[in-house]
Amino acid sequence: MQIFHVGADIDMDRRMKISDIRDDISQLIEQQQLPQDYWQLVESYIEPLSRQIAREHQKLNKTMVVAINGGQGSGKSTFSLFLKLLLQSSQQCSVVAVSQDDFYLGKSQRQQIAKDIHPLLATRGVPGTHDVALALQTLKDLIEGKAVPLPQFDKALDDGVPVNQWPLQQEPVDIILLEGWCVGALPQSFEQLKQPINELEKNEDSLSLWRGYVNQCLAENYQQWFGLIDYLVMLKVPDMASVYQWRSLQEKKLQQNYCSDQPNDIMDQQHLMRFIQHFERLTLHQLHTLPERADVVFYLNQQHGIDSASGLVNGLVNGLVDE
Numbered sequence: 343m344q345i346f347h348v349g350a351d352i353d354m355d356r357r358m359k360i361s362d363i364r365d366d367i368s369q370l371i372e373q374q375q376l377p378q379d380y381w382q383l384v385e386s387y388i389e390p391l392s393r394q395i396a397r398e399h400q401k402l403n404k405t406m407v408v409a410i411n412g413g414q415g416s417g418k419s420t421f422s423l424f425l426k427l428l429l430q431s432s433q434q435c436s437v438v439a440v441s442q443d444d445f446y447l448g449k450s451q452r453q454q455i456a457k458d459i460h461p462l463l464a465t466r467g468v469p470g471t472h473d474v475a476l477a478l479q480t481l482k483d484l485i486e487g488k489a490v491p492l493p494q495f496d497k498a499l500d501d502g503v504p505v506n507q508w509p510l511q512q513e514p515v516d517i518i519l520l521e522g523w524c525v526g527a528l529p530q531s532f533e534q535l536k537q538p539i540n541e542l543e544k545n546e547d548s549l550s551l552w553r554g555y556v557n558q559c560l561a562e563n564y565q566q567w568f569g570l571i572d573y574l575v576m577l578k579v580p581d582m583a584s585v586y587q588w589r590s591l592q593e594k595k596l597q598q599n600y601c602s603d604q605p606n607d608i609m610d611q612q613h614l615m616r617f618i619q620h621f622e623r624l625t626l627h628q629l630h631t632l633p634e635r636a637d638v639v640f641y642l643n644q645q646h647g648i649d650s651a652s653g654l655v656n657g658l659v660n661g662l663v664d665e
Contacts, residue, residue, distance in 0.1 A: 363431040370427060374420055383648075384424055390654055391575065391638060392428035396435055398573055399516055405485045407570050410521040411632060412577030413625050414618065415588025416642060421577065422521045435516040438484060442522025444495045445477040448502040460552040462542075466500065467620050469524065470559040474567050481570050487514030523621065526574045526635070527628050529561035539626070542619035553623060560624075576636040578629065580644050585625060586618050588646065 364381070371380045399406045410425070412418035422439050429435045446466045447455070455471075456464035463470055476493060483490045489512045494503035535553050538544040547553055579585055590611065633639045638653040 363427070366427060366431060367424070370423060374423065376420070384428065387640065387648065387651065387654070388421065388424045388428055389432065392425060392433050394638070394655060395425075395429065395517065395573060396433035399435060402572060405487070405515060405518065406572045407481065407485070407518045407520055408573045408575065409525040409568070409571045410519060410575050410577070411525050411527075411628070411636070412521075412523065413579035413585045413628075414523055414621060415585055415591065416577040416579050417646070418521045418523075418577050422519050426519055429517055436513065437517045437519060438492070438511050438515045439519040439521070440480070440484075440492060441495075442472070442477075442520065442525055443497070444493045445472045445474070445480075446495045446502070447471055447473050449500055459555055460547070462546060462552040462620065463555070465617065465620050467523075467617075468556045468624065469527075469564050470556050472564075474559075474563045477567050478563075478570075481518065481520070481567070484511065484515060484518050485570070520571070524560075524624055524628065526568050526571055526576075526632060527560060527564075527624060528631055528635075529557045529565075530623075530627055534627075540619045540622050542616060543623070556624075574632075574636045574638075576628075576632050576639045578633060578639055578641050579625070580642055582618070582622055582625065584642070584644050584646075585621070586615065589618060590614055 367381050367384055368378070371378060395406070395408055410418045410422050412421075419441070426437045426439050429437045446452075451473075452464050452466060452471055456462070459470075465471070473493075480490055480493065489510060491505065491508040491510050494508055495501070496503055535550055535557055538547065543553060579588075633652070636653070638651065640651045640654075641649045643649045
């Protein structure tokens with residue numbers, strides 16, 4: 343069992359607030375198959391973050407977009423679930439959570455741009471493989487308080503869920519949580535694109551056409567998308583080795599939760615290694631550029647723990663995260 347080491351006392355008022363929703367927290371912990379001591383992370387990190395975001399929302403006095411950035415397997419999805427719970431239950435904010443992943447282009451659409459532009463674009467993930475127009479319209483409609491169908495993507499099938507199965511967000515919300523591996527990212531310079539950084543780029547993108555297109559997309563319509571962000575939180579992974587290890591665990595969970603007699607695109611270790619190389623350039627770029635731009639940064643260690651945080655008031659303690 344994972345043990346959470348709490349290095350700071352939580353004041354009584356905060357403990358009382360957590361106690362009021364302890365059953366909800368415990369239920370979510372059980373649903374996510376997390377150790378029961380995960381509630382200590384909630385007290386130490388997510389609760390103070392929820393208070394900071396609630397204060398920022400009061401200042402803005404409008405629907406607020408909060409982005410949760412983190413490399414693959416960093417824990418951003420689970421982190422967002424608990425942040426949503428705290429914002430709703432302790433801070434009395436109405437919240438909707440959306441994932442950058444749910445705006446991926448469908449398989450047939452990616453195959454078409456792979457044919458038209460570069461074969462590597464058949465693989466979901468990098469800028470250029472999302473439906474940014476849909477993402478922009480969805481967020482703008484949510485900000486304006488309209489009823490909005492929320493897109494869904496099935497990673498096991500590597501394709502979008504049919505539109506008639508999308509859940510409908512009917513009520514206006516105070517806060518939109520947008521989690522994703524490259525939300526808030528900035529493009530690289532032309533010089534940075536020249537040198538391949540892994541075998542995928544060296545062997546399959548020798549002319550820099552793929553990474554050039556990805557960077558162009560990031561510099562253009564993705565900045566419109568990210569321009570809607572009001573508050574940026576980063577879960578900073580320690581290195582790419584950790585990303586591979588944690589993402590591998592995610593794939594195993596996906597395999598366990600999916601019916602084995604149905605066709606799927608769940609990856610084995612060899613395919614996963616190649617898949618992650620698609621993300622390596624921009625992941626490393628974000629590790630160098632995003633911390634200085636984020637409002638709050640959690641510094642993860644190789645044991646999937648948090649060594650420290652910047653920008654978080656009364657939350658600098660040790661803990662663990664899990665996806």
